[in-house]
Amino acid sequence: MNSSIRLFVVFMIIPALIRACSGGICLLGKTYVRIHNSLPEEVTLTVHCKSKTDDLGVQQIPPQGTWEFQFRPNVFCRTLFFCSMQWPGQFHRFDIYDGERDTERCYETCNWSVKPTGPCLLNIGCENWNS
Numbered sequence: 575m576n577s578s579i580r581l582f583v584v585f586m587i588i589p590a591l592i593r594a595c596s597g598g599i600c601l602l603g604k605t606y607v608r609i610h611n612s613l614p615e616e617v618t619l620t621v622h623c624k625s626k627t628d629d630l631g632v633q634q635i636p637p638q639g640t641w642e643f644q645f646r647p648n649v650f651c652r653t654l655f656f657c658s659m660q661w662p663g664q665f666h667r668f669d670i671y672d673g674e675r676d677t678e679r680c681y682e683t684c685n686w687s688v689k690p691t692g693p694c695l696l697n698i699g700c701e702n703w704n705s
């Protein structure tokens with residue numbers, strides 16, 4: 575490598591990687607997303623989560639049940655999984671994992687409890703539905 579390329583690598587690429595992955599996990603193992611059905615009545619929560627490239631299928635989460643999936647975050651922490659969530663009389667959408675939002679606050683596990691008003695991230699707080 576000539577010295578100008580080396581300088582480019584050191585001053586541009588490495589700091590960009592460190593910034594993008596300041597949670598550290600985007601270069602290491604897997605991320606787990608758990609979805610717990612915390613709806614008050616004994617209703618089944620039906621979720622259908624996808625990313626740009628993966629379709630995780632339709633999942634039926636029984637009352638007080640949990641479903642989880644795992645993935646390797648992309649190196650730039652830009653992984654996005656979005657879900658529809660429905661139960662009788664309700665249909666909502668939510669970005670269940672957004673690398674830019676969640677890399678640092680979830681670290682390697684996002685534990686979500688789904689309530690009627692929106693999903694709540696364990697130890698962090700509740701979000702509103704996207705729609």
Ligand SMILES: *[C@@H]1O[C@H](CO)[C@@H](O)[C@H](O)[C@H]1NC(C)=O
Binds near residue numbers: 608683696
């Ligand atoms: C998330 O939930 C799992 C299963 O209930 C539990 O083992 C784990 O400790 C939880 N993670 C966090 C960060 O609380």
